[in-house]
Every structure is written in structure tokens, then in C-alpha cells.
Amino acid sequence: METIVNIVFPVFGIVLTGYLAGRFGILGTAAAAALNRFIFFIALPPLLFTFTARAPVADVLNWPFIGTFLGGTVLTLVIALAVGRAFFGHTPAAAIVHGLAAVFANTVYMGIPLFLMAFGPDGTIPAIVSALCNLIVIGTVIAAIEVVSSDSATFGKIARDTLMSFARNPLLMAAFGGIAFSYVGFSIPTPVENYLDLLGRAAGPTALFAIGLSLYGQPLRADMHEVGWLVTAKLLVHPALVWLLAVYVFALDTGTMKAAVFLAALPSGALVYVVAQRFDILVARTSAAIILSTAISVVTVSPLLIWLLN
Secondary structure (H helix, E strand, O other): OHHHHHHHHHHHHHHHHHHHHHHOOOOOHHHHHHHHHHHHHHHHHHHHHHHHHHOOHHHHOOHHHHHHHHHHHHHHHHHHHHHHHHOOOOOHHHHHHHHHHHHOEOHHHHHHHHHHHHHOHHHOHHHHHHHHHHHHHHHHHHHHHHHHHOOOOOHHHHHHHHHHHHHOOHHHHHHHHHHHHHHHOOOOOHHHHHHHHHHHOOHHHHHHHHHHHHHOOOOOOOOHHHHHHHHHHHHHHHHHHHHHHHHHOOOOOHHHHHHHHHHHOOOEOOHHHHHHHHHOOOHHHHHHHHHHHHHHHHHHHHHHHHHHHO
16 A cells, blocks of 8 residues: 555656646647657657666666567567457558557556656666667557558668668667667766756656646547457556566566566557557557556556565
């Protein structure tokens, strides 16, 4: 109970505050878009760079953890693709978006703030690594949608476009830059470090507030059978498969295993909706899946956080 009061309540309280700010017209959709851009381009890159630059490279490139999280994500994605095709009759492109909604955990806007609150800056590396895995997954998924949606796209063009999208992603570049900084043994000059820390501290609460603000006004008009399955896959199937890999394949230590399972159990992230909008595929259903999985995660994430901290 103390964990819920001290950590879960403040985190979801900020999400609720953002929602209420939208509900009562204090801030609108334009503010949500501006906040999301601030987080993505201004606040999170310094946080990712400084945390990875200070951490030993071996802690960031923890291959058993990466294999566990990515492996569970890929297995869940394969299951969701099959379900999308067999049970919901989706086209290949729609099945890919369907699968993304089932696996793309909100590790950036929710996972990193939660780990910051629970463990402090030194304990955020699992959340950052899982976020990087997710960004690579979403880049690959976008390339896959373009392949199945185009008759003229060549492998070379898709590969170039995918690499360029990775290179233009400020979160990936910041984290990889921090890893390189750590690898060569550089230290961040104190004035620069203070500047980056100051910006990075804004990322956690702003991201949580933006989640709540973005949720207000989103429609729930969708096929609730499919949405229910997506929420189940995201909150239950994904973490269950990560747990199986952590225990029986990669034999992670208890703390690392708990971190991987907890991060996989987070609700669907907003970037799924961005991808759905970009290709105009399953927009209403992905929106509903994000809203419902986020709302239900208040109940599912709380006991998992207690488990993670014990």
C-alpha cells in the first residue's frame, strides 16, 4: 500500500491532472501536440544521452535483457499478426498495425518516469534500453507496412528509408551518442551536464501530463471485441511471454527479470496511434486500445510495481 501511495499515486495523478486540464478546457489539443514535440525533441534526448553516457556500456548493452524483451515482443507480435489475419480478416498492412498495438509498450512516456520515481536516475537503464528496443521495432514495422502496401517499393529503398528514419530519431541518436561517450570514457563538462540535467528533469512529469491531456477527447468508437483482445495481448500476453523467456531461456537474475516483465506490461504507447494515422489504418481501434489499456493499467501496473520493488 505504501508503494502505491508513494509512487503509483503521484505518477497516475499527473496523468489524471493532464486529462482534467483537457476536460476543463485549460489546455487543448494544440497544447498536447506541442507538449509531445517538446518531450520528443527537447526534453527526452538530453535525459537519454546523460543517463547512457554515465552508465557502463555493459549495463546498457545487456544482451540477455535485450533478447528477453525483444524476444517477447516479437513472439507477441507474431501471435497478434496471426490473430489479426485469421480472426479479424485484416489485410497484411492492417494486421501489422494491429500487431503493433498489441506489443508497443509505453516505455518512453510512462516507463522512464516510473523508473525515475521508483529507483532514481541510476535505476532507469532497463526502461531506457526497452524504449530503444521499442523504437527499433516501430521503425521496422513502418518499413514492413510500406513494403506490403506498395507494389513498386524496392528492398534498397525501404532499407535506406528505414535507416534514415532511425538517423532522424532524436531519442535513438541521443542514446547511441551517450553509449559512444561512455565507451570512449569521456566525461560531460560540468556546465553542459547541468544544462542537460535541467532539461532532462522536465521529461518525466511533462510526459505523464501529456499522456493524460492526449487521452481527453479521443473517441472509443471501435470494434470492442478487437480492442479487448489488443488490451489483453498488451497487458497480459506480452509480459507473460517476456517472463517465460526471462526465466526459461535467458535465465535473468530476479531483479532484471522483474524489470523486463514490468516494462512489457505497460499499456500501449501513443506512437501506435501516430503510425495508424500516417497510413490511415485502424485509427479508431488503436486509439481505443491506447485509452483502455492506459486506464486498465492503473489496476494492473500497481501490483506489478509492488512486485518489482520487493
